[in-house]
Amino acid sequence: MSGSIGDNVFRASGVIAAAAAGRTGTVDWVTTVKVTGDSPITAVTGEGYFLNTTAGEITINLPAGVAGSIVSMADYARTWDSNKVTVAADGSEKIGGNTNDAELITEGQSVTFVYIDSTQGWVNIQDSTSAVQGVPPYITATGGTPCSGAIVCTNYKVHTFTGPGTFCVTSGGSAAPCSGTGSNTVDYLVVAGGGGGGNVPIFPNTDSGRGGAGGAGGYRESPGAASGCYTVSPLGAAPAVALPVTATPYTITVGGGAADGIQVQGSPSTFSSITSAGGGGGGIGQTPVPQKNGGAGGSGGGSATYAGAGSAGAGNTPPTNPAQGTAGGTGCETSPSYGAGGGGGATAAGGGGSGSAGGAGGAGATSSINATPTARAGGGGGSTQVTNPTAGAGGAGGGGRGGSVGCAVNGLDAVSNTGGGGGGGGAPFDGGNGGSGVVIIRYKFQN
8 A cells, every 4th residue: 555645844945854864955956847758767866856747647766775865856737636646665665664655646745755764764854735836916817708809908807798608717816906906806797687578468369458567687786996997887886895706717697588478587697696686577467466466576577457557576686785676667557548567677666657658667777897888777668558659668778668559569678688678568469578687797907
């Protein structure tokens, strides 16, 4: 059975080790790296070897033991944990009092052996597992669509994810930006998929009334402290904070927009500890009453009308601080004209319907995290009926306009990658689909 070398404090010079064995000085390091193809390697006393096991294991044979002989070796590529180094003594000589070979199996390990006597043989008097490396002061990462194609936006890098992916951090940085150098946190914008507009034609053989609009996907943003130099929406206010990152892959989820239907919610978007909830779906004008209600979500869906109006869907569900969205609007019946409620947006609730108009979608939020000021997460517009029809406008930030029975139009789809809510449909016309979400990550990479 082979023996494994333990962990002790590393002294790079080897002077203390050599002195302990009665030898002055230290090893002379051979700067030609030894690789798998050089195995087995015959060591020479007084020399140190950098061993690169990237391509496979290496065996190194120690020289014949003479008291005071010294040999060192170091893990060149930090791969000994995957491809070991076997250390063999000459003939029947011992390593640490044992005639078995030793195995070096720890990443970044470096060791020094000194021959003492025939009882103990070669004794390891230095053992380090701390391969000291220079730490880049700034975050480095890959993933998504980098800013401007060249991944450089002044002193900042921006990664935009319009679909699932991985934000792969290769260095977590070493200092906060306020020190003037370095970075170790990132700013983010995480928008979920928008809710679907109420799809009235789901009951094709009835006059199913006016469909409520879909609410916007949840909108969560950091305050801009990590990278600065851009305009943050009001939802980036405290207690929102920039996120620390380490050298690890972060799975990115970008929520899809919901199809039109009955209270169909959009899908969530995630990055690290941040999750934004999908927008609530719009209600439909149909009994029983619960189907008239707008669905809850990041922002709530608008309620429908048919023999009475339902209730608006709640926003900021589940709750976050700052709030990730607002409530939908409530439909209104003033026979023979009816207007369904608009979907909630990131910063404004959905408008209520009236006797001649569908409710407008609530406004989204505007951020320039990716250099261009862009509104996202607007609610969809509610649908309306036949007399003086005015379909509810989609909220600023990608919300879809509502449908109109009098004008024979469907509710419109929300804009992709804005998290906008879909427009409500009016019998017998379809509602609109919610817009897909987006995840944007920004950090400082140089001064």
